[in-house]
Amino acid sequence: MTYVTIGGVTVGICILLATLVKWWPGLKALQKDPLRHIGRLLPFLIAWAYGVLAILGIGGLIGWIARSTLWISNWLGDAALVWGIGGHAGQRASGHGYLPLTxxxxxxxxxxxxxxxxxxxxxxxxxxxxxxxWCGITLGTSAGVAGFAAVPLAQAANWLGDNVYGAFA
Structure with missing residues (x-):
């Protein structure tokens, strides 16, 4: 398992904030037609949930792509922290165990x-x-997301898989 670093979480938060800034319609427009504007975020949110599930995958090509994406994001974020602002890079324990997919x-x-x-x-x-x-992959193993979203998403995927494939058993 590849764990996320502070730089990787930073990359994920940057992607999330960039998306929210591009999406933001303004307070008046959001109050006037909230469903239409919130609906514009739906593709990003669905893909975010998929990214969280992908990083929980144990292996195979999908797991390798997700782990490689996380590794590259960790490297980019750590390099930006060290060389961009003079900070420190490092791995931080996730704080939560993750639930792998069955x-x-x-x-x-x-x-x-x-x-x-x-x-x-x-x-x-x-x-x-x-x-x-990409955002889901980078934030899927971070402490806050792993406790908040990754475990319920993995449980839902495992439950759905058991019920879909259970019909064929």
Whole structure:
């Protein structure tokens, strides 16, 4: 398992904040039609949840891509902290154990991977899907996210996989 560093979390937070700044319609517009404006965030949020699940994958090509993405993000963030602002890089314990996907949860992850890849290629929301996935991968093993979202997402994927594949057993 590749753990996220302070630099990796910084990259994830930067992606999240950049997305929110680009999305922000203004207070009046948000108050006038909140559902339409919040709906514009939906592709990013779905891809974010997928990214969190992807980093929880144990192995295979999807797990390797997610771990490589996390490693690159850690390196970029640590380099930015050290060389950009003169700070310090380092790994910080996540503070929470993560719940890996079961075999059937992994099946659900594969199905979601196909959906995200096709949607990223065919949808006008391709950039949102890619950035959401990247953000989810970088924040999926951080202490706050691992306790808040990663465990429930993994439990949901494992439960769904058990019920989908249980019908074939």
């Amino acid at each position: 075999q059937t949860g992994g099946g659900i992850l594969l199905i979601l991977t196909v959906a995200i890849v096709v949607a990223a290629k065919k949808s006008r929301h391709g950039d949102d899907l890619l950035m959401g996935t």
